[in-house]
Amino acid sequence: MTGVSESHRATTCAGCLRRAARCVRTRACERCGEVLLCDDCHRAAELAFGADDARLAMAPNAHTRVKCRGEAVGASAALSTGDRERFRFLVACAELRAMKTMRAETQAREDDRGFDDVASLCPREDDDGGGRWPIASHVDAATRLHPLLFATMHDADIERGVLKVNGASLSSDDFERMYVGTIRENAMLLAKESKNAFGVMAAAAADERDENDFGAARSVRGGALYRDASRVNHGCFPNVARFDNFDDDFQDPSKAFSSPSSLSALCEPSTLRLLAIDVIPAGAEVLMRCVLYTGSHTTALAW
Ligand SMILES: [Zn+2]
């Protein structure tokens, strides 16, 4: 699951987080007018919009009907930057929850977990044993955003007419449970996002890349939450290095860790790689550094 940061929305595709460039054409979503999408993500959005069946497999980062509605609702509300980003995350979660509700009526696939993947990330309510989670700041944020979230899901429901269970109209409580989430559940989701999301750094311009510039501060273009990689702990002495592909580095032969063409199917923008930088004995914990290795660093690390 990816989300573009507020400061990069004018230059970054809200679907795949690729930066607008000569080879990456972007234009605004025609429906909400609030996000920039690349050609690929426009096509994915068209597919998602055309779906009248929630069982349809959907690219996880597609700008769907619910997310588009959320952008329009969020744009008209007076929200702080932080709340705007939290709101978009909760809208994406609400859509996954809705998909789960719809799938429960049909045939759930083992490998198609969506909402459960996010919900199973740490922290859990019983972490630390003492009812520490969800902490008050997340509860406050979930409380502030609840009416907007309810309105977004309600409007999306009316628009597409598929957020129904057996065609029956739902009570407000059932609608909340199945689609919007309770305040407590959404507070927990915010806690999981704050604990597990990776910052996706802005691309460095080609002429700014410097082999010795290992720790240069760059702005964060967005965040990404991964089903598996988000479970890897950070360590001061990491044994894996993290590389991402939002700028198509895996397809760039000048990069040390570019892919052979036979692996091109694993070169989606959101593909993430963890490469061992040390001998990892069987049973040892995999640990990564907090900071991402990008751009020229992929060359610098090629021993
Ligand atoms: Zn895109």
Ligand SMILES: [Zn+2]
């Ligand atoms: Zn839109």
